[in-house]
Amino acid sequence: MSSEMASAARPERYLQAVDSTAFGVVEKPLSTWERVANNAFARKAALLVLLALAWEGYARWLNNPLLFPTFSATIEAFLEAVESGVLPGRALTSLRVLLMGYGLGILCAAVLTTLAISTRIGTDLLELLTSMFNPLPAIALLPLALIWFGLGYGSIVFVIVHSVLWAVALNTHSGFLSVSNTLRMVGRNYGLSGLRYVGGILIPAAFPSILTGLKIGWAFAWRTLIAAELVFGVSSGQGGLGWFIYENKNQLEIPAVFAGLFTVILIGLVVENVIFRTVEHRTVRRWGMQS
């Protein structure tokens, strides 16, 4: 009873919202420094500079150019090799083989996963093959590839396909499986089936996983390529980056060896941070499927 009276005694409140001009900031742009610090690219660039400085410092302190050349010597050797046209040529050779193997690997993965989502036996086949071959290092197949395809592009492309195929297929398939049931039903509601269903619904809906697969596949392909070139290097007269590294090691041109490694890293950075990042921004981020 008393509490009822207390609540009845409390007055009701009616207020007017204050106009926004009456108080300070509603929305204000961030300072330049804050915006730079928010930029992942700027932060990574800063880290790169720090790493380069650490390298330079350590190499100078070690003072043994045969074991560990300085950053500046490496850059010098790099620029020299670029100017002479040797390094770009080698990089181009490597990239050409790489793209061939990568493309072929993705194509095989597409066929396998399409088979896997349309039939149960296809799923079994994909699962079986991936569990068998995914752990098998591509380079272990190289001797066999050399017997089958000879000393040339063929055997390198073969091992690259092997290294790309399973990573991409596995990720794509698990992406397809995780597409929400609602989206599947929406697709079927539109009367889509077969390849139109895969292309119109499954692939975009599973794109985050597919992109991860493509990234992993790219890294595997790159590693396999350099390793394969180091093993038997020269093919049809012109070698790639792996051969460039091997050759310079034999001539004890250690800064050039580092320059070769530097190029491998540089291409990796560009592909990851420019190409894949752009794709990511234009697709999964824009679509709100990944934050």
Place this chain on the structure above:
Amino acid sequence: MMTTASRGGVAAQGRDRAVNGPLNGPLLDVRGVTLQYKTRDHLVTATYRVDFEVFRGDRFVLLGPSGCGKSTLLKAIGGYLTPVEGEIRLKGETVTKPGPDRMMVFQEFDQLLPWKTVAENVMFPLVASGRLAGAAARDKARDAIAMVNLASFADSLPHTLSGGMKQRVAIARAMAMEPDILLMDEPFAALDALTRRKMQDELLQLWDATGFTVVFVTHSIPEAIKVGSRVLLLSPHPGQVKAELNSLPRDAAAADAPGLLKLEQKIHALLFSDAVEAEEVAHVV
């Protein structure tokens, strides 16, 4: 396209059906439908010998507690599930697979394709089903989006919209297709109470404008009375028809509060006459 031309007439016919009777028989005929689905270790019977007929212009509500198989029934009408007994006929033809003549609106907010803008989402089924192409599809999509009051969001991506807006896009997408029948699976269940009410009003306004036929699934009695013109009550485990009622006329529903309350109580009594069992069900689910 004939449907477009005759829309107004059809709507009027739907409203006056109680007086005039159907002209060409039911649009959707569900006859003796038993539905079963398998979980990991059970075979579940979702509905048992359910019969009902939906006529043009009906706002037909499937109402029942959780576990009465109303969503499963709607999926079967959508063609995602084949009855083990009985048949579902749309315009006299047995439903065998999903198709754009029965557009679905789901409860989930993720039913829009996240990689397409609002306009592209509405356009996609038009183009994919080969109904319209190019500029015609774009115009149709724009009209449908304007109808649900989202014209200024036509180029937004779904993840930037609120839940209510996403459901409106889903409705626009379905309406643009001008399906024979619109299937709505608790489309407003995941919305907050205020938005939900607004969406119910908007749906009725859309119906006033175009007079579409809709089968609407809900577990809310007030929603069923408000949205529906006819209400099918289902009992749980497995779903069987308990009753088929006429809802209140729309203008009456607002004015006639005692009548509304009486109908609500009547439906409640019908649904929960075996209250103990229903309570148990509610706990299990």
